[in-house]
């Protein structure tokens with residue numbers, strides 16, 4: 001599993017990581033150091049925290065709305081990559097396709113078909 005920030009995408013702002021970036025995260029979602037600080041400040045104040053409760057896309061321009069689409073796609077691809085990497089970890093521990101299927105709510109066969117190319 002790749003632990004470097006290079007090419008990773010912040011799940012909050014969409015910035016792409018470089019060798020100088022720092023990301024926090026887990027379960028495939030990542031947050032760049034800029035967003036960590038930004039959300040720390042927002043969450044530290046009741047007034048700014050309330051701002052998060054409104055639909056933030058209501059204050060975005062059409063161009064900002066459109067510019068968000070490829071960022072969401074990049075995050076989705078990153079999550080898919082993380083899931084495939086995690087399934088490799090699962091399989092490397094000797095857990096079965098039936099185990100994978102059980103926790104995903106799919107059959108053993110469906111789990112194998114979905115991930116076999118990445119984790120065998």
Ligand SMILES: [Zn+2]
Nearest residue numbers: 010013032035
């Ligand atoms: Zn960010």
